[in-house]
Structure formats: C-alpha cells, structure tokens
Amino acid sequence: MIAVFVGVVAAAASGQVAPAGSQLASKPATAPADEVAVIVNGRPIMESYLNQIVTGGRKMTAEELAQVRERIKPRMRSLFDYVIGNELIIQAAREEGIGLTEQEWNDEFEKAFAKKLQSLQMSREQAAETIQKQLGRTLDEYKKDMVNSSAFRTPILQDRIIHQKLADKLKVTDDEVKDFYEQNKASRYTTKEDNVRARHILFGINNPETRQPMSEEAKQAQRKKAEEILIEVKKPDADFAALAREHSSCPSGKSSGGDLSYFRRAAMVAPFAEAAFAAKVGEISGIVETVHGYHIIEVTDRLGPGETIPFEAVKDQIRNTLEAQRPQKVLTQYKEDLRSRAKIVYPPGKEPPSQPAPPQRPVMSRPTSSRPTMPPASRPAMRPGASPMSRPAGRVQISPPAARTSPAR
Numbered sequence: 001m002i003a004v005f006v007g008v009v010a011a012a013a014s015g016q017v018a019p020a021g022s023q024l025a026s027k028p029a030t031a032p033a034d035e036v037a038v039i040v041n042g043r044p045i046m047e048s049y050l051n052q053i054v055t056g057g058r059k060m061t062a063e064e065l066a067q068v069r070e071r072i073k074p075r076m077r078s079l080f081d082y083v084i085g086n087e088l089i090i091q092a093a094r095e096e097g098i099g100l101t102e103q104e105w106n107d108e109f110e111k112a113f114a115k116k117l118q119s120l121q122m123s124r125e126q127a128a129e130t131i132q133k134q135l136g137r138t139l140d141e142y143k144k145d146m147v148n149s150s151a152f153r154t155p156i157l158q159d160r161i162i163h164q165k166l167a168d169k170l171k172v173t174d175d176e177v178k179d180f181y182e183q184n185k186a187s188r189y190t191t192k193e194d195n196v197r198a199r200h201i202l203f204g205i206n207n208p209e210t211r212q213p214m215s216e217e218a219k220q221a222q223r224k225k226a227e228e229i230l231i232e233v234k235k236p237d238a239d240f241a242a243l244a245r246e247h248s249s250c251p252s253g254k255s256s257g258g259d260l261s262y263f264r265r266a267a268m269v270a271p272f273a274e275a276a277f278a279a280k281v282g283e284i285s286g287i288v289e290t291v292h293g294y295h296i297i298e299v300t301d302r303l304g305p306g307e308t309i310p311f312e313a314v315k316d317q318i319r320n321t322l323e324a325q326r327p328q329k330v331l332t333q334y335k336e337d338l339r340s341r342a343k344i345v346y347p348p349g350k351e352p353p354s355q356p357a358p359p360q361r362p363v364m365s366r367p368t369s370s371r372p373t374m375p376p377a378s379r380p381a382m383r384p385g386a387s388p389m390s391r392p393a394g395r396v397q398i399s400p401p402a403a404r405t406s407p408a409r
Contacts, residue, residue, distance in 0.1 A: 039345040076352035093157040189309040197301035199258035204249030204293040226294040
C-alpha cells in the first residue's frame, strides 16, 4: 500500500523532484553520492528522494536505511508507481497551463491544515509542538516543505485537470442512469423483505462540527422546537418537504425534503425503525427520540418481499452514485493514458520487480459431519457509525462525506 510511503514532507525538503513552478523545482536534482532511480520523460528522480519517502524524513544510519530498503523491497513497485504517477500529473499540468501561484498554494495548505486540525480536535499550537517533536521542524518549515511537495500538489493539480480539461467526460446522462437501474433491477431494486419509504425532519442533539452531544439545555431547546414543528406539519395544508428543508438537521432535509427512500427495518436505529414500520402510509408520527435527536416521521409507501422499487424513487440516488464515481474513473483512464505515452527509463539494475500476487489460501477438505449446518449470518445492514446515507444491501451505495451523516440510519 502506498500509505507505507508517507515521508512526503521530508522528500520535498530534499529538493528532489519538486513540483513544476515551485522554488525547489529550479534546484538541480543532484546530491553527494546520489544516483538516478528512474527518468520520467527526461526528468530524473533520485534515489535520495525515494530514501526520504521510505524513512519518513527520520535520520538513519546507512545500515538502518539498508534494512528499511530491504524490508520494503517487495513493495518497491508500488513506490515507483506512486512517484512516477505524481511526476506525470505535474508534467501534464504544466503542459495544460494549469498551475497556482505561491499564495494560492499557501491558501490550499491552510485550508487542508485547518480541516485536519478540526478532525483531530487539535490546536495549531499543539500541532506545531507535535511536528517539532516528530520531524524536528518548525510549523513554518513544515508548511514550506509540504507546499512544495509533489504529494501535496498532485491531488490538487489532478482535480483541476479533471474539472477544467476533462469536464465533458464527467457528465452522467439520463440513459446511463436508466441503464444502471435496468441492469441492477433484480439484484439491487427487488426487495427481499418488507420495506418502508419515509421522510423525516430531524432536530439533532449532537454538535455538527465535533459530533459531541449538546448540553442538556440545548437538547431541551431542540425538543421544544420539534414539538412546535410537529404542530405545523400536521396542519391540513402543511408542506412536509418544505418544512424539512427549512428545519431538518439531516442532509436529506436540504437534498430531498427529508426523503430517505425505501429501507429495511435493520437499516435504521431501533426507535426510528419501530415508529416507521408501525405507521400507516400517509401517517405522521409523534416525536421519536433516537441517539441522533428528535425525529418527525411520515411514511409515504410500503413494499413487500419480491416487489420492485420504482425507478423514480431511486434515479437521483443512482445519478449521485455515478457522478461520485465518474471523476475517479476519468482520472484512472487519464493517468493510464499518460503512463502509456510516457518515456520511463530505469538505469541498469534499478527497475523494481513486479509485485507478486498475494498467496492463495489452500482449500482444506473437512470431514463430513452429521451435525446440521447453519446458514451464514447475513451481513448487518449498517455497521455502527456508518454513514446513514449509505443504502442497505440491495440498494445503490451512496457514501457522502462524513460530515453529512444522516442520523436516521
């Protein structure tokens, strides 16, 4: 796995194979007793660069480095593929005229760094202290190294290439959506058990930024708000979807008026499932409390085993899924095209061996037993903490960013 090779900051600091347009890019790719590891379209990538990656920037003796290189030898092909892939994207961006100013690169770093600090619940001062201890650099030095690293710049550049130069390939047509539905109707859209279609309005009791529980006072305020909206939603002329868009804490509120489409009982947390499956079509529940907050639920349809989920109910999910998958598909093809046209030259003895396929586990025959065999346990519809927008088995899988977790599931 490429995750093994994470010493990108130190590699950038070495000045070897820095991204085009950076200050480091103008420095010659040479070092005392250094050797060329591979040449990509005439641009050398040095052994010292690979060493900085595999050591994570930590100081090592020659013997320790040799031991590390020997240990990762079976995975060197992955390392070369990673480094070569980054270099090809950087070269392609230069040819396409895609680049950022130094200020824009710094801004990109600050956005990414702030997001990382938030996810780690760490202050900038704590991060600076950690960087100093682990890498022996100040935060400013770390920032400079990272901003100039190909590992930092490559994802940003390839995203811009895709959306600026390959945007026409990202479009998902109506025919593609319909074809996906027809091809998967039997396996994904034919129910194997009772399903309910419902929409809800959630009044969340967890902080959306930290995901930590709110104070008791804040929870009571959310409960009171839920009770007020329940009165509104039960009025004869009420527009449930509009109220969900205005008040719901769940991403489904904004995106689909609270519609959760069809789901099995096991796909939802127990109190929500019990309320939804107990209600009749068109019935609006009272306040349903779960670990996520207070819900108002309206059941809009039911399906029994063997029935087909209508295309209209899932077409938006299918489109979202195909659109989410398309950039990676386009990028993979683009990188394969770059690689096929690239001139990659390894000095004698430098080309890494192909990685062996993982060993196959032998099939062991077992003696026949008179004991009855149990059917395999079915997989849970949703693992704890999974994104509730991920649909249960037999449904299109949609995995939005974690911050958009739909609390019903």
